[in-house]
Amino acid sequence: MIMADVDILRAACCVAGINGEVTDRQREALRALARRVGVGAASLQAMIDRALADKRFFEEQFDYEQKDPEGVLVTLWKVAAIDGRVSQDERELLTRFAQKLRVAEDRMQELIEQAKQALQQGRQAQSPAAEAPLSEQTVRLDEQNA
Secondary structure (H helix, E strand, O other): OOHHHHHHHHHHHHHHHOOOOOOHHHHHHHHHHHHHHOOOHHHHHHHHHHHHHOOOHHHHOOOEOOOOHHHHHHHHHHHHHOOOOOOHHHHHHHHHHHHHOOOOHHHHHHHHHHHHHHHHOOOOOOOOOOOOOOOOOOOEHHHHOO
């Protein structure tokens, strides 16, 4: 299990739980992502529970550099959008994650628009897990600058 991949899963749990509930479709997407990452059901449930109980849980995410931060944001947006809507809280959290991942907000908006178009045209899978950019990178960000 690669910690950078676990960061993506935890962040996805934060996005799904920011409204105080995780929809069935979001849970399904999180389970699929957890399977790809190699996280078991009990650990996933603990992440979801933490995301629901601790609205500051997101601050602990992305200690590991992501090889494809833009792809990570698209994956997180898909988790938010899979239930047919993206709430204001989800948008704000996506913006915070974009900052942590060093992706400009206007670039994030471009990526979201591209993902929407790709989904509508059937060029991209709806499932966040299908194209999640899982990483081989395991160097902590604070260690890179040392």
